[in-house]
Amino acid sequence: MREDIRNYIENLFATAPRSGKVQELKDELISNLTARYDDLIAQGRSDEEAYKIAIGGIGDVDELIKGLENDKIYNYARKESDRQKSAILVSVAVGLYIIALAVQILFAVVDGLRPEIGCVFMFVIAAIATAMLVYNAMSHPKYRKADDTIVEEFKEWKHSSDETRQIYRAISSALWPLIVVFYFLISFAFSAWAFSWIIFIVGAAIQNILKLALEMRRKP
């Protein structure tokens, strides 16, 4: 009879996709049904009766299997494509920053080209890269509350604080290349090498102000 329970479950799951989650559910069902069966036998029920009661208490597992599978596969596929999109955006943006610097150096080194125009190019390219990073940080799907429970509120809160962190990371990763660019621009344009390094200190201050602003936004 114990084998019959196992066989019954195997049949029930015959069309279910084979995955770790489904296997776990199967094992869990079998172990609980067997425990129930053993318990009924101990109470003096016959093999047949115990088997029927145990099997009769299963209910509709189709929904359960469907919920388990569709959900996970769908989420996984979407997460995967989100990740790829995000990776492309970030790598292109980083590439653009490097190109921006290369353009500036080219304009500064080659005779006959005006470094000022190089600077304009560099700023335009850096602006595109920055826009890409900010877009990447902000375009992640927002967590939606499934219902009005504390858990959902907690998840939403957690998600929004993660989001703040992402925006902060994106902006500060754009900030520093821009500061370097700005440093060269000022230095070349006004030959201000003696004191233009102060830009870096200003940059650090901007970053901290940004951090503070985001922290304050987060607290209600």
Add this chain to the structure above:
Amino acid sequence: MSITSDLIRGNTDTIILAHLSNQDSYGYQINKSIQVKTDNRYELKEATLYSAFRRLEDSGLIFSYWGDEKTGARRKYYTLTTLGRQTYEKNKSDWQEAKELIDKLI
């Protein structure tokens, strides 16, 4: 009976949390205790029980681990998280409040 089971079904999650607030447990033990406490008047279908487990686990109210059984098949145990305990306390007081109001109304 149908209104009764609808009412109970609406509180399945809290019933499971209540059981787990005393001790870690597995599917059959929870169902068995429901049967015993209700004098065999109510029991959960396995499918209902597992979808509740899944839901509670996804919400971070409980987590599961496989027991280390000496004899027989291994068992999947569930345990309350801190969040699960808080949710249980809140659901319980919500229920008390609802019960009080309904008692006044019907």
